[in-house]
Structures are given as structure tokens and as C-alpha cells.
Amino acid sequence: VADPNRREDARVGRWADALADYVAGRSKMPAPPMDIRGTPFQFAVWEQLRAIPAGETRSYSEIARRIGRPRAIRAVGTANSTNPVSIVIPCHRAIRASGHLGGYRWGLDRKRKLLEMESQKPNP
Known part of the structure; x- marks a missing residue:
């Protein structure tokens, strides 16, 4: 069982390096392990954000439609703004x-x- 008080600087550093490589256009988006908290609605929004290809955008209303809640546009915006891991979940x-x-x-x-x-870099 992992010790929750044990620091894992090397492991975290590898993920930070991978994210830096992605932002610089040298690699694809990494999929680091995440332990984030949210409501089912927030997770649905965050899943839609992760599905948007690099260099593309989606409107809040389109995201709302895609999660089956077409009238929840403002709630989508709120879920987007409460995303705890920007870049990994590309709000x-x-x-x-x-x-x-x-x-x-x-x-x-x-x-x-x-x-x-994102729109200028090749997607390795």
C-alpha cells in the first residue's frame, strides 16, 4: 500500500517534463494518473474537453449538447472553470x-x- 505522505518527486517530475514537451509541441498529450474529485456532471464536461483534438475548439453549448444537457450551458462553463488540472483537461x-x-x-x-x-504544431 502506497504511503500517502511519501513524496514522489521523480515520478511527478517525469510527468511535468512530459507536459512541458507537449506544450512545446514535441510530443502528444500524456495521460498522467490523476486523482481528481468532481461531480458526475463535471466529469462528463471534462471528458468532452479531453475529446477535443489539439488545435480545435468547441463551444460551451456544443459541449452541453454532447453530454445530453443542451440547456446547461452556464453549468458547462462553471465545470470548465473548476477544472483542477488545466492542460491535461484542456479547458x-x-x-x-x-x-x-x-x-x-x-x-x-x-x-x-x-x-x-496547438494549431501550429505537428501532432506527433
């Missing part, structure tokens, strides 16, 4: 139906940059 790929970026916890400049990077 930056959710936009407004108008095509505008909408909000982003880490600022619209960063959201824009992430989308630009």
Missing part, C-alpha cells in the same frame, strides 16, 4: 458560440497562446 479549448474566446482562469492571452501553439 482552454472551450469557447463561446459566437467564436469569442470567453474567459480563462489564467487570462485570455494565455488561452490564445495555447490555442495558437
